[in-house]
Amino acid sequence: xxxxxxxxxxxxxxxxxxxxxxxxxxxxxxxxxxxxxxxxxxxxxxxxxxxxxxxxxxxxxxxxxxxxxxxxxxxxxxxxxxxxxxxxxxxxxxxxxxxxxxxxxxxxxxxxxxxxxxxxxxxxxxxxxxxxxxxxxxxxxxxxxxxxxxxxxxxxxxxxxxxxxxxxxxxxxxxxxxxxxxxxxxxxxxxxxxxxxxxxxxxxxxxxxxxxxxxxxxxxxxxxxxxxxxxxxxxxxxxxxxxxxxxxxxxxxxxxxxxxxxxxxxxxxxxxxxxxxxxxxxxxxxxxxxxxxxxxxxxxxxxxxxxxxxxxxxxxxxxxxxxxxxxxxxxxxxxxxxxxxxxxxxxxxxxxxxxxxxxxxxxxxxxxxxxxxxxxxxxxxxxxxxxxxxxxxxxxxxxxxxxxxxxxxxxxxxxxxxxxxxxxxxxxxxxxxxxxxxxxxxxxxxxxxxxxxxxxxxxxxxxxxxxxxxxxxxxxxxxxxxxxxxxxxxx
Numbered sequence: 001x002x003x004x005x006x007x008x009x010x011x012x013x014x015x016x017x018x019x020x021x022x023x024x025x026x027x028x029x030x031x032x033x034x035x036x037x038x039x040x041x042x043x044x045x046x047x048x049x050x051x052x053x054x055x056x057x058x059x060x061x062x063x064x065x066x067x068x069x070x071x072x073x074x075x076x077x078x079x080x081x082x083x084x085x086x087x088x089x090x091x092x093x094x095x096x097x098x099x100x101x102x103x104x105x106x107x108x109x110x111x112x113x114x115x116x117x118x119x120x121x122x123x124x125x126x127x128x129x130x131x132x133x134x135x136x137x138x139x140x141x142x143x144x145x146x147x148x149x150x151x152x153x154x155x156x157x158x159x160x161x162x163x164x165x166x167x168x169x170x171x172x173x174x175x176x177x178x179x180x181x182x183x184x185x186x187x188x189x190x191x192x193x194x195x196x197x198x199x200x201x202x203x204x205x206x207x208x209x210x211x212x213x214x215x216x217x218x219x220x221x222x223x224x225x226x227x228x229x230x231x232x233x234x235x236x237x238x239x240x241x242x243x244x245x246x247x248x249x250x251x252x253x254x255x256x257x258x259x260x261x262x263x264x265x266x267x268x269x270x271x272x273x274x275x276x277x278x279x280x281x282x283x284x285x286x287x288x289x290x291x292x293x294x295x296x297x298x299x300x301x302x303x304x305x306x307x308x309x310x311x312x313x314x315x316x317x318x319x320x321x322x323x324x325x326x327x328x329x330x331x332x333x334x335x336x337x338x339x340x341x342x343x344x345x346x347x348x349x350x351x352x353x354x355x356x357x358x359x360x361x362x363x364x365x366x367x368x369x370x371x372x373x374x375x376x377x378x379x380x381x382x383x384x385x386x387x388x389x390x391x392x393x394x395x396x397x398x399x400x401x402x403x404x405x406x407x408x409x410x411x412x413x414x415x416x417x418x419x420x421x422x423x424x425x426x427x428x429x430x431x432x433x434x435x436x437x438x439x440x441x442x443x444x445x446x447x448x449x450x451x452x453x454x455x456x457x458x459x460x461x462x463x464x465x466x467x468x469x470x471x472x473x474x475x476x477x478x479x480x481x482x483x484x485x486x487x488x489x490x491x
Contacts, residue, residue, distance in 0.1 A: 033115055037122050044126035051131075061132055061206070066199030068148070069187075071120075072155050073180050079116055079159035080173060081283075086111030086160065094234065104230040108223055111160060112153070120152050136206050143209030147202060150215045157222035164229050173282060263343070263351030270330060274409035277323065277330060284319040288363065291315060291370045295377075303374065305448050309439050309455075311377075312384025313432060316364045320356040320388055321431050324396035327352060328477075332406040332488040339481055346474040349397065353470060357389055383456035384435065390462025392431050397473040401480045406488045 051060035086107040094100070124145070133141045166172035187194040205212045271277040294307050313321070323330075328348075331338055338348075364385045371377045435455060442451035462469065477484075 036119060040119055040122035041126065044123035045130070047123070047127050048131040059135075061135055062199050062203050064127065064131065065202035066195040068151075068202070069195045069198035070184075072151065073183070075116070075120075075155055076159055076162075077177070077180065079155070080163055080166070080176065081279075083114065083116055083159060083163070085163055085167075100231055100234050101227070104227045104234065107230065108157070108160075108226055112156070114156065117152060117156055120148075124148055132206075139209050140206045143205050143212040144202060147205050147212040147215055150212070150219060154215075154218040154222060157219055157226055161222055161226050161229065164226070174285070177286070261351075263347060264355050267330075267351065267355050270409070271323075276407065276409045280319065280322045283322065284359075284363065287314050287318045288366055291367065291373075291377075295370055295373050305443065305451070306436050306439055308374075308377065308380035308452075309384060309436050311367075311370075312381045313388070313435060315367045316360055316381055316385050317388035317392060317431075319359050319363065320392065320396070321428075324352075324356060324393065325399065325428065325431070326403070326407060327396055327400045328484070329400075329403045329405065329407045329488070330409070332403075333409070335488050336485045339485065344474070345477045345481070346470060349470050349474055349477065353393060353466065356393060360385055360388055379456075380452050383452040383459070386456045386459030386463065387435055388459065390459030390464075390466070391434075393466075394462060394469050394473070395430050395434075397469075397477075401473075401476055401484075403484060404487045 047064065048060060051058075051063050055063050094103070128141060128145050132144055136144070162172070162176065166176070183194060186192050271281055291311055294311050295303060328335065364381055367381050368378065370381075438455060438458075439451050442454040446454055
């Protein structure tokens, strides 16, 4: 029976229309997988030398063991964002003579065949042979490797269970981020040495190899938690109806803005009620912490000028770029109906412009605390805010006119290429590479401060003439709207 279920899943994948249309995407993802595999392999080969050089007074194996806690925490977050849930079209299976526990267990077994479970071994195998095996016996090395193997799959099943739960909880993912950040702070400030505790646990396994067998209880526990969760929800009536009551949000306060406010409310409802745009909003919040990575340097080393441009693009303009790249495809499911409503294309474009402007300004204000590290962030991020609103948004309008594919709003946006066409790839180049290229061009003439002023001035010009720009694109969209309707209908 399990063999038949796996065969069904494979046929479902290769016979889908999306599989045939996305061969190029699958090839690209294959090269991406090879890149990350090679990166982990090189890192695994380099770790022994890095640990010996940077921590000469510590046992390199113990130091590596203590670092693994941070790896598993980051891995858990990445799995929440990128790892897909082990789903299959099991509604027809419930109508057949197949027991629900067998379906649930099949889903969990199927989930094990995941790239995120294979990737760590490209790092782990070189470390095992070049670092651990050289200092410990074969039995201890095998037990240590088995313990890491068990922890990887424990993280796998834990990530799936949390993701099931977070799909039912509006803010669950943010609570996870807060919890991990809190544990990091506790460890960083020495309140409790969590990483040291992890290191001592793995060190203990090297001394007492039989202790690794106890860790098997972890993946078994998380496995049965997932099975129990699936069994509690695997019913026809729950699949055909909504899993939870829809929370009604009041956007009546936007009525003060007239028709524009009504369409802004429409955008907000779309973001709140659908998984894909909501995940874009979540990534925007996460990327506000990107400055902790790029603005931290070694003493005596300055941050290069382009890093402030990159930080401004990612932290201030992340929502507008990620959300704007797919404008107006967010409305593709009902675009033809929307075009029949009592609205003008100008109102449609203006409401999007106003929404993106407000969110970008809020993101700019939230990044101001980084000025405590580098005061110049005040004006560099301001320059990127102006550039984003004055230059990038018109580019998004232009790209949107050639939108060709309908979007599935019920899927996550991370590692999801459904609805992505050549226009999105080509449109991303001027949005991301454009300001960095202009920065270096202006730098040759005006120097660093002058280049920021020049970028901000370009954006300010676009903001001052935004009404003219919106009028222009509203005429172009009216000419293009029937083509957009055909594109969305045929995709």
